[in-house]
Amino acid sequence: MRNRIAIVVGTALLSGCGALLHGPRQNIDVQSSPSGAKVETSPASGTYTTPSTISLERKHSYVLTFTAPGYSPATYNIHNEIGTGTVIADVLLTGLVGVVVDGLTGSWYGLRPENANVTLTKIGGSQDDDDAIHVSIGVATSRQAVTLMSGARLVNVSVAKR
DSSP states (O other): OHHHHHHHHHHHHHSOHHHHHTOSEEEEEEEEESSSOEEEEESOOOEEESSEEEEEETTSOEEEEEEOTTBOOEEEEEEEEEOHHHHHHIIIIITHHHHHHHHHHTTTEEEEOSEEEEEOOBOOOOTTOTTOOOEEEEEETTTTEEEEEESSTTOOOOOOOO
């Protein structure tokens, strides 16, 4: 029993409070509309597909880049912030060892925000795009007439003389 207590106390003294309480990585939930978007991180930690939970190192700030075919790419910033309570606990409870361990592993930090939810903007204008409204304008100079045509139903076009 004394050996177990000695191991626990020894581990606590040789680790930082942040490393013991939450470790050097943090899970971030990522979602997008539409779902199924590809997410890449910078600094690079992998490629993911939304919705997903990704595990990121606490010691870095990240830029998440969301991409999907037919949509404009979008970025989302995740910032690391130092946990003041963890630093104080390291100094008071573990001394220099905890400060060094948590400082090197990044366990002092927390990532904010903990959820990333991005809405991608659809790229319009292609002939195959069901959501696009295509309007063509023709000018007949011999008749001084303008012809407006739309391939979409229920599209009102008005022409006003100036």
